[in-house]
Amino acid sequence: MSLRLQARELACERDDRVLFKGLDVTLDAGEILCVEGPNGSGKTTLLKILSGQLGDYTGELHYRGEPLRRCRERFLANLLYLGHSAGVKAGLTALENLAWYQALAGDAFDEAACERALEEIGLAGFEDVPVGKLSAGQARRVALARLALGYRELWILDEPFTAIDKHGVAGLERRLLAHAERGGSVVITTHHALGDMAGIRRLALGEQGHHGEAA
Amino acid sequence: MSTSDAPAPPPAGLWGAFTATLKRDVTLALRRRGDVLNPLVFYALVITLFPIGISPDPERLALIAPGLLWVAALLAALLSLDTLFRGDFEDGTLEQLLLAPQPLTALVMAKVSVHWLLTGLPLSLMAPLLGAMLALPPGSYMVLALSLALGSASLSLIGAIGAALTVGLARGGALLSLLILPLYIPVLIFGTGAVQAAAMGGAGAYLAILGALLALALMLAPLAIAVSLRISING
Amino acid sequence: MWAFIHKFGSPKWFYAISARLEPWCWALAALALGVGTLWGLAVAPADYQQGESFRIIYVHVPAALLAQSIFVAMALSGLVFMVWKIKVADMAATVMAPFGAMMTFAALFSGAVWGIPTWGTWWEWDARLTSMLILLFLYLGVIALRGAFARRDSGARAASLLALVGVINIPIIKYSVEWWYTLHQSATFTLTSRPAMPASMWLPLLIMLVGFYSFFTALTLARTRSEIVKREGDKRWVRALVDKEL
Numbered sequence: 001m002s003l004r005l006q007a008r009e010l011a012c013e014r015d016d017r018v019l020f021k022g023l024d025v026t027l028d029a030g031e032i033l034c035v036e037g038p039n040g041s042g043k044t045t046l047l048k049i050l051s052g053q054l055g056d057y058t059g060e061l062h063y064r065g066e067p068l069r070r071c072r073e074r075f076l077a078n079l080l081y082l083g084h085s086a087g088v089k090a091g092l093t094a095l096e097n098l099a100w101y102q103a104l105a106g107d108a109f110d111e112a113a114c115e116r117a118l119e120e121i122g123l124a125g126f127e128d129v130p131v132g133k134l135s136a137g138q139a140r141r142v143a144l145a146r147l148a149l150g151y152r153e154l155w156i157l158d159e160p161f162t163a164i165d166k167h168g169v170a171g172l173e174r175r176l177l178a179h180a181e182r183g184g185s186v187v188i189t190t191h192h193a194l195g196d197m198a199g200i201r202r203l204a205l206g207e208q209g210h211h212g213e214a215a
Numbered sequence: 216m217s218t219s220d221a222p223a224p225p226p227a228g229l230w231g232a233f234t235a236t237l238k239r240d241v242t243l244a245l246r247r248r249g250d251v252l253n254p255l256v257f258y259a260l261v262i263t264l265f266p267i268g269i270s271p272d273p274e275r276l277a278l279i280a281p282g283l284l285w286v287a288a289l290l291a292a293l294l295s296l297d298t299l300f301r302g303d304f305e306d307g308t309l310e311q312l313l314l315a316p317q318p319l320t321a322l323v324m325a326k327v328s329v330h331w332l333l334t335g336l337p338l339s340l341m342a343p344l345l346g347a348m349l350a351l352p353p354g355s356y357m358v359l360a361l362s363l364a365l366g367s368a369s370l371s372l373i374g375a376i377g378a379a380l381t382v383g384l385a386r387g388g389a390l391l392s393l394l395i396l397p398l399y400i401p402v403l404i405f406g407t408g409a410v411q412a413a414a415m416g417g418a419g420a421y422l423a424i425l426g427a428l429l430a431l432a433l434m435l436a437p438l439a440i441a442v443s444l445r446i447s448i449n450g
Numbered sequence: 451m452w453a454f455i456h457k458f459g460s461p462k463w464f465y466a467i468s469a470r471l472e473p474w475c476w477a478l479a480a481l482a483l484g485v486g487t488l489w490g491l492a493v494a495p496a497d498y499q500q501g502e503s504f505r506i507i508y509v510h511v512p513a514a515l516l517a518q519s520i521f522v523a524m525a526l527s528g529l530v531f532m533v534w535k536i537k538v539a540d541m542a543a544t545v546m547a548p549f550g551a552m553m554t555f556a557a558l559f560s561g562a563v564w565g566i567p568t569w570g571t572w573w574e575w576d577a578r579l580t581s582m583l584i585l586l587f588l589y590l591g592v593i594a595l596r597g598a599f600a601r602r603d604s605g606a607r608a609a610s611l612l613a614l615v616g617v618i619n620i621p622i623i624k625y626s627v628e629w630w631y632t633l634h635q636s637a638t639f640t641l642t643s644r645p646a647m648p649a650s651m652w653l654p655l656l657i658m659l660v661g662f663y664s665f666f667t668a669l670t671l672a673r674t675r676s677e678i679v680k681r682e683g684d685k686r687w688v689r690a691l692v693d694k695e696l
Contacts, residue, residue: 014601014603015601015602015603016681016684048449051314052314053310053313053314053448053449054449055445056449056535056603073316074316076314076315076316077316079314081310081311081314083307083310083311084307085305085306085307085310086306086307087306087307087308087310087311088306088307088308089239089243089302089303089306089308090306091242091243091246091247092239092242092243096239096242099235100235100236100239101311102235103228103231103232103234103235103236104232104235104311104312104315104316104317105228106228106231106232106316106317107228107231108231109235376611376615380595380608380611380612381595381598383599383604384598384599386598387598390591390594390595390598393587393590393591393594394591394594394595394612396587397584397587397588397591397616397619397623398615398616398619398623400584400623400626400627401619401622401623401626404626404627404629404630405626405629408629408630408633428622431622435618439611439614439615442532442611443608443611446604446607446608446611447604447608449601449604450599450600450601450604450608
């Protein structure tokens with residue numbers, strides 16, 4: 001069985017500035033990979049490359065042993081990406097936002113499933129409130145409710161803890177571990193200390209090309 | 216769970232994703248009704264300015280009415296283009312749209328369709344009323360509405376390329392006009408041509424050319440919009 | 451084929467090859483422009499209808515043709531850049547745009563100057579002049595879009611795409627403007643569509659065309675080379691080159 005996500009000799013240069021080069025990334029089922037590094041070290045760029053959003057890199061990128069460029073559709077159908085911006089529309093209610101994501105996933109609208117997901121993430125009772133009227137943390141939780149909505153084997157999460165309170169962070173950490181236990185894979189960046197989570201691998205991006213992998 | 220040698224699933228619910236995006240954008244627009252009405256009010260207002268600026272003489276107005284009605288409608292449609300992708304860009308849903316497993320060209324068509332449904336179509340329905348105010352001969356009302364409906368669909372498609380190219384730029388609005396107005400010229404020529412010809416009873420050829428332009432735009436623009444969005448999202 | 455494209459696309463290789471081509475282009479441009487100008491202005495006979503003023507044709511027509519060709523060349527370079535990610539193609543497209551805009555302006559300006567003796571007015575909504583004016587706006591759009599992006603790579607891609615969209619539209623615009631013009635024109639005659647010209651008139655025109663195109667080629671090579679040095683300034687081979695020349 002080939003690795004779920006594998007990058008070899010990955011290099012990214014943007015406007016003549018080398019963000020990283022010679023980077024090897026592997027991710028298998030049941031693994032959580034935490035990408036660390038100072039601001040501007042290319043964490044977000046790496047996540048965008050790994051999620052197939054950014055084409056200007058050199059090196060090889062494989063999903064389940066196949067070049068990513070060739071199995072893009074299958075890859076995207078199995079990917080859940082959360083970026084810096086929450087990706088929820090302020091003018092729509094939490095439920096309507098999730099309905100759109102369900103449709104993009106190719107599923108029929110399942111109101112019960114959406115409500116369950118919102119409840120799990122701590123938004124019970126806010127289903128029909130426009131997201132614009134919720135707090136920043138609550139709006140972020142609407143986006144996080146996607147993690148509880150349907151199963152996607154690969155999660156790529158860019159700073160998912162932003163604006164989330166302590167209680168929510170603990171819940172999210174549990175969710176990540178549960179996802180890994182089920183055989184899912186996670187790539188995550190965070191300024192948050194994911195200290196006491198067992199079985200996390202860390203990938204340190206540093207100054208120009210200095211990086212290493214530690215268990 | 217799928218295995219590595221499982222066959223690729225069919226494009227996950229393309230039609231469902233298309234209609235969901237369409238419905239989402241219509242819902243959003245109808246919740247901000249002012250934004251939908253703005254181009255229509257703008258259209259009426261601009262048309263009001265011309266008799267005041269030129270002359271109230273019906274004969275002179277009738278002569279320039281086709282051009283005025285078309286140019287003003289074109290500018291009114293331009294007005295709402297800048298917001299076509301901007302809201303999605305700012306709240307991150309554009310990024311998610313680009314990550315959908317469905318072909319992006321189809322999903323952007325949903326967004327462009329909404330723009331036409333809420334801008335081009337109402338403008339063309341309203342045009343005969345303004346045409347009457349400019350002393351346009353009643354025989355050309357139908358052609359006026361039809362030419363605007365056909366033409367504004369091309370305008371939405373071409374304009375969306377410009378909107379996609381400038382969505383990542385802080386002051387994209389002014390640049391947007393510079394990029395797309397030159398590309399609007401053929402549609403304008405055949406649109407006004409149709410209305411002018413209608414007075415003499417021979418607008419069919421013009422409408423056919425407008426239809427051909429629309430077919431061409433339908434073929435090429437979605438691809439250009441999709442590529443532009445991918446460029447802008449990483450700008 | 452693939453290897454060849456990438457080899458030619460490497461800035462280092464392009465720099466070396468273009469260094470050899472450039473002087474020849476300059477020489478050809480100087481020769482053709484010199485001969486063409488002398489022949490066109492002094493030797494060619496005056497037009498029986500327009501008199502001496504027709505000689506503007508020797509600037510107007512080459513400028514107008516070149517302006518359109520440059521847009522196509524720019525769009526093709528953009529396509530090469532987008533498909534094969536060849537940076538030199540984008541550098542060439544970058545330097546072509548302002549020159550193309552200048553040529554468009556030159557064509558418009560010479561047309562206006564020509565219009566005074568022929569039409570009695572410097573601006574006439576003639577089909578060709580109108581198309582040129584629209585072309586100028588297209589150039590300005592490409593240049594402005596490139597400059598508007600904070601990241602050069604994104605600006606390059608956006609400008610390439612817009613140039614491609616423009617190049618698809620140029621024939622449509624041209625034909626529709628011609629349609630529009632024939633529909634509305636009152637009896638004026640176009641500047642350049644003339645019945646058979648004697649060889650003594652069109653030969654210098656041909657030479658001027660060669661001159662304009664070689665001048666454009668030489669200038670593009672030179673400016674692309676300086677763009678290479680600017681963008682690749684921190685590469686080892688560029689440093690070695692600079693050290694050698696100092």
